[in-house]
Amino acid sequence: MTVRPKLSLTMKIMIAMVAGIVLGVLINLFLADVAFVRETLVDGVLKVIGAVFVAGLKMMVVPLVFVSLVGGVTAMGDVKTLGRIGLKALVLYLLTTTVAVSIALLMAVALAPGKGLDLTSTQATYTAKDPPALADVIIGMVPSNPVQAMAEGNMLQVIVFALLFGVAITLAGNRGKHVLNFFGDLNDVIMRMVDVVMAFAPLGIFALIARTFAGQGIDMILPMLGYFMVVAGALVVHAVATFSILVRVFAGLSPARFFSKMRPVMLFAFSTSSSSATIPVNLKTVEQKLGVNNSIASFTVPLGATINMDGTAIMQGVATVFIANVYGIDLSLTDFLTVIVTATLASVGTAGVPGVGLIMLAMVLHQVGLPVEGIALIIGVDRLLDMMRTAVNVTGDAAVSCVIAKTENGLDREVFLSDEGDAAGRQTSAA
Numbered sequence: 001m002t003v004r005p006k007l008s009l010t011m012k013i014m015i016a017m018v019a020g021i022v023l024g025v026l027i028n029l030f031l032a033d034v035a036f037v038r039e040t041l042v043d044g045v046l047k048v049i050g051a052v053f054v055a056g057l058k059m060m061v062v063p064l065v066f067v068s069l070v071g072g073v074t075a076m077g078d079v080k081t082l083g084r085i086g087l088k089a090l091v092l093y094l095l096t097t098t099v100a101v102s103i104a105l106l107m108a109v110a111l112a113p114g115k116g117l118d119l120t121s122t123q124a125t126y127t128a129k130d131p132p133a134l135a136d137v138i139i140g141m142v143p144s145n146p147v148q149a150m151a152e153g154n155m156l157q158v159i160v161f162a163l164l165f166g167v168a169i170t171l172a173g174n175r176g177k178h179v180l181n182f183f184g185d186l187n188d189v190i191m192r193m194v195d196v197v198m199a200f201a202p203l204g205i206f207a208l209i210a211r212t213f214a215g216q217g218i219d220m221i222l223p224m225l226g227y228f229m230v231v232a233g234a235l236v237v238h239a240v241a242t243f244s245i246l247v248r249v250f251a252g253l254s255p256a257r258f259f260s261k262m263r264p265v266m267l268f269a270f271s272t273s274s275s276s277a278t279i280p281v282n283l284k285t286v287e288q289k290l291g292v293n294n295s296i297a298s299f300t301v302p303l304g305a306t307i308n309m310d311g312t313a314i315m316q317g318v319a320t321v322f323i324a325n326v327y328g329i330d331l332s333l334t335d336f337l338t339v340i341v342t343a344t345l346a347s348v349g350t351a352g353v354p355g356v357g358l359i360m361l362a363m364v365l366h367q368v369g370l371p372v373e374g375i376a377l378i379i380g381v382d383r384l385l386d387m388m389r390t391a392v393n394v395t396g397d398a399a400v401s402c403v404i405a406k407t408e409n410g411l412d413r414e415v416f417l418s419d420e421g422d423a424a425g426r427q428t429s430a431a
């Protein structure tokens with residue numbers, strides 16, 4: 001009997017990603033004009049595989065969040081704990097996003113992308129949609145029809161309904177216990193479904209990435225290289241510095257191991273550009289690989305995917321400075337403070353789906369009196385940046401979950417220290 005090393009899922013995903021990039025770039029460079037390649041491969045096979053994979057992930061979101069959160073809230077035992085965890089999550093999510101925009105602004109001001117560039121004559125047009133008013137956001141959190149909330153995948157409403165449901169189970173005493181047992185079993189079943197969908201990740205991610213790169217020419221990025229690099233740089237700085245500090249200082253965990261375990265989640269976020277679609281994988285990782293207990297993770301991860309968008313806020317900060325530079329408008333200190341506040345709030349209001357961060361940027365630009373049409377300038381490079389910022393968005397959710405878990409005695413260090421799910425760790429199987 002020989003023991004042969006088996007590639008871990010992370011390894012397979014990484015290989016699939018590199019293969020996807022290579023195929024996409026090759027198509028882009030040499031085969032873009034071949035109708036067969038474009039119609040049958042890029043807009044046919046690759047599109048179908050990618051879309052089926054993303055739909056599979058999204059399919060899990062509402063059932064998993066609802067079932068897992070109901071169980072989590074009930075296990076918390078009392079409403080006071082729930083309120084405390086909720087408050088901690090809110091404060092930490094807002095705080096990390098504020099740090100993120102500040103880093104973005106500092107880097108953008110220092111590196112001044114767009115200075116001396118005259119792109120305003122390119123006749124770019126962008127019509128902004130109205131951002132929702134704060135009052136509507138608050139009213140909109142309570143579902144008047146929970147079935148509709150689930151059908152529409154409205155995460156905040158699903159979270160509110162699940163919280164109330166979980167609290168009611170506790171209040172119902174013995175009768176509630178039957179319901180809770182059922183939810184516990186259901187949670188296990190749904191987690192297995194997530195495993196099944198994840199097994200297809202290498203193929204799905206390959207298709208998503210290949211198609212994106214087939215359509216993204218380098219020529220689109222070149223004129224925007226300054227802007228692109230500053231956003232990318234700020235994303236890396238925030239991820240490496242802020243998240244490492246959070247994880248090391250406030251959760252007492254090794255950042256290297258944290259990132260290693262988070263790698264598949266980041267790759268999922270990168271290839272789908274959707275925090276929301278990444279919830280199932282992130283939740284599973286935070287609980288089963290990082291060791292955060294279910295009560296905390298089932299609450300903080302979906303909430304974070306909905307309101308915590310550090311990467312998005314970074315893009316918005318850099319974009320504001322870039323657009324001001326291109327239009328030759330000076331920003332005052334008050335403007336910068338306004339950007340910090342509005343970008344933080346805008347990221348709360350940004351849904352965890354592809355491209356929405358750019359729509360919410362209109363709100364930030366409007367607040368500081370910059371031309372909203374400026375968005376048209378950066379639209380061309382946003383696809384790739386969206387992928388990168390989404391990876392940062394979901395990592396922030398996981399880092400905050402670890403911190404909250406630490407303060408609530410809900411962090412299992414043994415799980416964190418085990419090799420399972422460590423990208424460096426290989427599984428072996430007998431063959």
Ligand code: ASP
Nearest residue numbers: 274275312352353356357
């Ligand atoms: N795609 C991002 C996310 O899902 C949101 C955005 O910045 O557009 O996290």
